[in-house]
Amino acid sequence: MKRINSVEDLEREREKIRAARDPNKPCITICTGTGCHAAGCYPVAGALREALRTGGIEGEVDLRITGCHGFCERGPLVVINPQRILYQRVKPDDAPDIVSETLKKGKIIERLLYVHPLTEEKIVREDDVPFYKLQKRIIFGNNGNIDPTSIEDYLAIGGYSALAKALTSMEPQQIVEEVKKSGLRGRGGGGFHTGTKWESCRKASGDTRYVICNADEGDPGAYMDRSLLEGNPHSVLEGMIIGAFAIGSNEGYVYVRNEYPLAVENLRIALDRANDWGFFGKNILGSGFDFNVKINRGGGAFVCGESTALMASLEGQPGEPRAKHIHTVESGLYEKPTNLNNVETWANVPYIVNLGAEQYRQIGTDGSKGTKIFSLVGKVNNTGLVEVPMGITLREIVYDIGGGIIGGKRFKAIQTGGPSGGCLPESLLDLPVDFDRLTEAGSMMGSGGMIVMDENNCMVDVAKYFMNFLKEESCGKCASCREGTKRMYEVLHRITEGNGREGDIALLEDLSFVTAEASLCALGGTAPNPVLSTIRYFREEYEVHIKNKKCPAGVCKELITYRIIPNQCTICGRCQKVCPSQAIRGKIKMKKPFEILPEKCIRCGMCSEACKFDAIEIV
């Protein structure tokens, strides 16, 4: 590809790409996000290709491998365009029918349709499925329409037009103003105003400035950044170029988790292609502006999501944060002014530039503008990635989009904000989701993980889980964080073991205070949130563990016993066969219900999993 040297050239090439495409030509898109990948989308793609060939319509139908569509629960997902027919849980064996029935005869295959769990209505079009219908997919929506490895696909949907607009018809300061006016706040967790950050970096003294894309998505249970990078990497890169132009930077970095190999690969391909086309390098689109980006892979340290730690890691040092008396916008990477934003934040930039701040501001609440992508996971029916306008309530997310709790169980809590966030109870389900409301409730937005928990999840165990995570991930620089997380873990551990003491809750609160107050970075500063929020909303559960030595949710191993319900036992012997510790007594020929010997039982749960008759209960 020849380098594009002007906006006119770009538009001419775009027209060429569009002219060569027939919008009415049937196109099968297959989601290959990680969820669908684990569910086996590649064999499906192969089978479809083969079916098109044997059906003799190979040339008449396009087959497009796309990034994550979001509805991971129902994968592998296949969408037939232009009708937008959604087929879910597709297997390779379904491919011949899809070709012969739907593509050739225009018939819908009923068995592959999504069935509404409440009304039992079969839904044909992707957009009519409640999971998608109630979302506002301005950033994430294109994932399903483009092949992330094809820059032509991105250009065909208007890609790099925001860059063209920014470089030719806007002054850098004007772009900064526009982003400020849009009200965009950092999507990585902090929620700092993006435009204000850009302005400080732009005004900082010095010739060299850096821009960084933070793709070290470390919050467990959050994977929206991964899906954006895998499914639409050009949108992130385009945002970075615009930001660099506005700030006055010629060098950028993407720091991406090494645990995301496909994201690294697709990003690398996108960067190479964008380089070939002239969206990077010298004199971009004839504007005189130069910009290059390098990709760095993270080393698997959660703390590197913190800006100063990330910059230390980029310099080839251990990722330890430093005090931010001097902000990174003034002295960051190699002590130069550095502007760092998260993946989703960057992806919002082209949208804002194209649409204008005024219109962008219409979406969201007073203090939080635009949309947010959440990963809705855990004990919810429709797991996946959802993009919703700020201000939507938790109830709408969990019940209307998420389809409620698995198995009709009772909602107990929703965890937001990763290890820095907290668990919110049922009474807060009508809370509008935005940066400030979540913080007031003792949790936080974080990068957008939403883990739904039901009556079978123990809140003390969840607090212990996060504290274990944090004690492992604390870099150890501040004693308050290093020791504080460890001591809190120990206290939580003894409570879950049945050795909790009177006063442990107060002790946890004291430790929380010191850890938060005396630690340098946000990891320590917010580390107590999982503990404090569970104490605030689920104090009773702590007390039952400490005083009665019971785990009401049936999770904490030392506080539970497994029991066979005699009149539900069919004497099939399956439990006995799988038990690794010979803790089940009984013989099939004795025709008497089996029995669990508590002294031998190691509470591994294998019997309960093996039993097909729900005859094993936790007491």
Next chain:
Amino acid sequence: MDVNPVETILKRYDYQDSWLVAMLQDLQTEMHYLPKEALEYMAEKLGISRTRIFRVATFYAAFSLTPKGKHRIHVCLGTACHVRGAGLIVNTLERQLKIKPGGTTSDLQFSLDTVNCLGACASGPIVVVDGEYSGEMSSLKMEKLLKPYRKGKKES
């Protein structure tokens, strides 16, 4: 020690120590761990102290200073996997393989590690064996999953 692979890596990054994390990642991929001699060689060639290279090598979870087994088992302990019972899977593997997370069986067949989140939360609990993802796992299914590896039918 064969210095060639180390040299290739050093050259790839133009002997610039700011790319140290990337170099160690490549070395880890190449050798499946970071041999002490290779680190010492690298420090010398980069003109940095051994302290610094070992500090970086021990800071990041992606690096191991001890050899790993032929088959790598990663159990995701992300929050979504945790609430769906990933902890029980780890317990089962600990019992069956007689190693703790981070450990390697004495016959060097299996290494067991936990990861904080693989970003495939919708299909949790997730277990990855030699790069192959399996979703909706449980203790019972684990036995079946490992069988072909135990018999040596699957090569890594």
